[in-house]
Amino acid sequence: MNYQIAIKRIDTVNEVEGYWSDEDLVQLLEKFNYPDGATADKSSLPELLEMAISDYETNEAAEIVLKYKFPDRLTDGQIEQIAHNMLIDKVCEEYPEIDMQGTLFHINQLLFKAYNGKFPNAKASIVHFSMTPIDGEAQKLTAENVLKLLNKGLSDRNLIKRLFENQMSQNIPFPEAEYIVWELTTTDDINYSLVTSENWINKEDITEYEFESVLEEIEDEV
Template identity: 80%
Template sequence: MNYQIIIKRIDTINEVEGYWSDEDFIHLLGKFNFPDAATAEKKNLPELLEMAISDYEPNEAAEIVLAYKLGEELNEGQIEQISHNMLIDKVCEEYPEIHMQARLFHVNQLLFKAYNGKFPNTKASVVHFSMTPTDGEVKELTAENVLKLLNNGLSDRNLIKRLFEDQMTKNIPFPTAEGIVWELNTADNVNFSLVTSENWINNDDVIASEFESVLEEIEVED
């Protein structure tokens, strides 16, 4: 199916609003030995957590938050290693398990705020765009569909295109797309906002704001 694509703008952000829920804050406050977190005013929870975190050494706090968000997938040794690496490197951009990068970003930025910059400041991008079919009906698009359709508007220097050239240009499955695209929001399946790491897509990556793309049916091998 043919699509007309318009990339409207890319916003650079330091945190994704609404990612951390009140329940998250209460659970984490408990892990940082903050008393009566459940009875605190909800609007004060983020600030209380920052205060509670700052009473710990940075790598100790990182271990606690990492264990909360990734403890089911990482062992203690891996968490300890990441907690030290986070103080010097942008782990959320470099970690080889791409499906974990979003959570590593959110953990990093929580710690960045709590320690007033002791952790590297990483950034995310919110890409606002429209994808309008020109020869068929509007259909629901997946992360995989969207990245393939954006391909023609992105520079050859773009990291996704460099690492996943075949998946971006051929009608083969692209399962990693679900890890690259942190959020994909739309109310009408035409106008979208996509949240990802600035490392994956940023303003310098866009070489065309209006272009056409073809979405082919994925060939699945028997």
């Protein structure tokens, strides 16, 4: 199907609002030895957590949050190593397991804020765009659909295009798209907002803001 693509704007942000739920904040407060989170005013939970975190050494705090988010995924040794590396590098951009990068970003930014910049400042991009079918009715698009349709408007220097050239340009499966795109929202199946790492898509990556693109049916793998 042919689509008319319009990239409206890209917002660069330090955190994605709404990622940490009230329940997350209450449970993390307990892990940071603040047991009264459940009875505290909901609006005060983020500030309380920042204060509770800052009472701990940076490495220890990172390990606590990593264990909370990845209770069965990582060994103690892996958690210790990631916590150490997070103080030096943007692990959320470099970690080889792409499906973990989004969560690592949110952890990194929670710690960055609590420690007033002791952790590197990673950034996310919120891409606002429309995808209007030229010759058919609008249908809800997946992360894979969206990235393939955006391909034509992205610079050849874009990291997604460099790492996944075939998946972006050919009608073959692109399962990694679900992890590159952290959030994809729409109210009308035409106007979308996409959240991802600035490392994956940033303002400099856009070479065309309005263009036509074709979405082909994905061929099943043999």
